[in-house]
Amino acid sequence: MQPSLDVLSMHESKPRGRHRSVEAEASILKAALYLLERKSLRQVTADAIARRAGVSKTTIYKWWPNKSLVALDAYLGGMTERVAMPDTGSAVMDFTMQLKSVTAFYKSPLGRLFCQFIAEGQSDPKFLALFRERFLYARRDAARVMWRRGVERGEICREVDSEIVLDLIYGPMIFRLLAGHGSLSEQESEAMVEAVFGGIRRSGYRCLGELKKRMPGSPAARKISRSPV
Amino acid sequence: MQPSLDVLSMHESKPRGRHRSVEAEASILKAALYLLERKSLRQVTADAIARRAGVSKTTIYKWWPNKSLVALDAYLGGMTERVAMPDTGSAVMDFTMQLKSVTAFYKSPLGRLFCQFIAEGQSDPKFLALFRERFLYARRDAARVMWRRGVERGEICREVDSEIVLDLIYGPMIFRLLAGHGSLSEQESEAMVEAVFGGIRRSGYRCLGELKKRMPGSPAARKISRSPV
Amino acid sequence: MQPSLDVLSMHESKPRGRHRSVEAEASILKAALYLLERKSLRQVTADAIARRAGVSKTTIYKWWPNKSLVALDAYLGGMTERVAMPDTGSAVMDFTMQLKSVTAFYKSPLGRLFCQFIAEGQSDPKFLALFRERFLYARRDAARVMWRRGVERGEICREVDSEIVLDLIYGPMIFRLLAGHGSLSEQESEAMVEAVFGGIRRSGYRCLGELKKRMPGSPAARKISRSPV
Amino acid sequence: MQPSLDVLSMHESKPRGRHRSVEAEASILKAALYLLERKSLRQVTADAIARRAGVSKTTIYKWWPNKSLVALDAYLGGMTERVAMPDTGSAVMDFTMQLKSVTAFYKSPLGRLFCQFIAEGQSDPKFLALFRERFLYARRDAARVMWRRGVERGEICREVDSEIVLDLIYGPMIFRLLAGHGSLSEQESEAMVEAVFGGIRRSGYRCLGELKKRMPGSPAARKISRSPV
DNA sequence: ATTTAAGCGAGACGGTACGTCTGGTCTTTAT
């Protein structure tokens, strides 16, 4: 992707044989996308992708080790220009917009694939790792930029680890997405970001430090009940 | 479906034929648990459960509609007395202990099933719903008790919806659990709860309300960049 | 294999589970036969057999390790009452009739499978061995009876090994069948048997014994030409 | 392949592009031979030949329509000067030596290809025809020479068709080769030729002619039993 | 004591997808 590439391509002779068919690849990814937007990853078969792509299964398996990775590539490729990375001048604003945008995306046919990948990853650690590297980390890096701006502007408390901030903001939404409890409306997104920024502690309440001293062996500690959970 | 059913149920006459084997059921659940603690739900086959349980597959499918629900029952049954529902007198304390405890559980062989169920639910909405009802809601109800105590004691801001509070506290951990990015140590749990309570906003920073007024059509709003995510 | 078997076989306790479906097996063999009478073994696929039999491929592979053995069973099963084992009182007659009958059979759709098996055996020695045991030897044993009768009646020279006799009679026909040179009419069958019985030596010609003495180092011996074969 | 080629090559400026590589062809045939002497035709893949020959698959398919014909050419080319066409002055002697020689060849790694071709031919009639023309007929023509000498010398009964004679001599051996029943030692070869020449009829036994008259509708004819073969 | 309605073990079955393999063709660049 670099301009220095043309220097290389001067004597960078193309490989000898027939070239990997760009159309085939595009066709496969497109077909995969089409199917994956309608059915779950598990329900989409390699044969169906091949059939729809007008391509032989061999070609698919030549370039991807399995269905999941085709889906990942399709997802990654299909995702251009869809999620905003706002820079409004306000961290709360940024994260609110971002969360709304991301949530909307994850609720879309394409975005729902995110959950499919998480699901697939639960029985395929290697895939999960790849998913993190190829998607999640890129996303988080982008979001971390917003966080850094907030920190630098003095909006966000720098004591809190950025990883925690990110998970605090996106975790709840993703949890709802995956478990299906709780709504994912724009209001919820706003309320979540607001809560993350403002905290849930009632203002004026005494701090934890004092409480901690009272803890060990305190009567209260003994009142721990055991639930079936 | 007989009208005499109510009469029967009076003195609870036992059904006619051979009774459902209690040992079989226990054996199935035990076997399922054993296997599920070692392999993913997908990798554990119904045949393997039957074999290990010394039971026929028919018996399994007689009482459960599919493998996942066997696993769910095994999970639910295997989970007695494992997770604390503390009542220390401090909401932060309670939630911190709870989060640590829950995290430890979810990292355990049995607890890891939680992720398997979420995963399974992604291609089986009915199962997901059942999972929510039979596990998640119970859990959340219990946690909501802690929240209510905090609210009543004046520790937690009552303006924030309890659902959001719960997701704020558990969502990040569950996200890490599922995606495998980020650690799940006790320190992380503490820091997360602390961040949720305290918020991430730097104290003294001006509130969102003021900013909002400046937003619509503001120059900053136009600076939204689009990332590939 | 237990000595008590005869006792058991009295009331012959049936095996526990669902019984192997006789219809399925029959259906598979019938379908295989149908297809194999129309296409070569290689061209008949397991899927096609399954489809035509209205049976799942699994069921086929449950009972037969591969397509070839299904075909063999189909062949063996389809072959009842088709080939004569005559006993006319004359060995020449018997063998002539037999050869005609066998040839006719081998030229029939079903009989052509014989060649398919020989072919398959060339790249699968185990299959070839099985084919010999399950088909060829049975056939030869039957034919050997005819030979023995001929010997006992004084029609056939007992000095010649029965194996050679059988191969002399059937080998040429099978060779023609496989290689496709040479006709396989009834006249040919008659002529072959006649030649085998009568020999091809011109009556009155001096025997080999005398010639042998003249051989070593004889001028003739040096005239061996080398052909590309 | 013609001597007239040198005339052409005088002024006939060579064709425009890259010339057909003689080495490539030789290399392909050599590689094919190497592999075919070790595995069956079916097990030797076109890719393997190409790889071993250091040649592309295209080149193979450019010059040969399919794998089998490569094998046939490899076979034909690898077979120089291997099988004797003796002329000892005695037909029995000639055929005995020939049969021994041919049998030894067919048992050799190269010779075993013969069976492979016959096998291949069972599902590819065109190939079988080609095989007959390019190999079998040449062989038989050569053998027929021996037969003719025998006839002319008065050793072989001229009433018996030469085709039958040849099949009588070679058929049994080829049958044994293909089916794998029966040994192929030199003694067997001797015995077979001896039997073919001498016939298997016990000397002094009454001829078939008399019997034939007794046949039609005779009691014996009704004694034909039907065996499963 | 006999009937009868289940439960149960064994295991065959249909269905569906998997990922692999091979034969033979096609496309591109190099000679």
Place this chain on the structure above:
DNA sequence: ATAAAGACCAGACGTACCGTCTCGCTTAAAT
């Protein structure tokens, strides 16, 4: 023009697992 490289298509292969079905045996309540 021919070669080498190697991508491509078609379609069979044999395997795996799911959830269902069919038996025959066993158990226990009802008669």
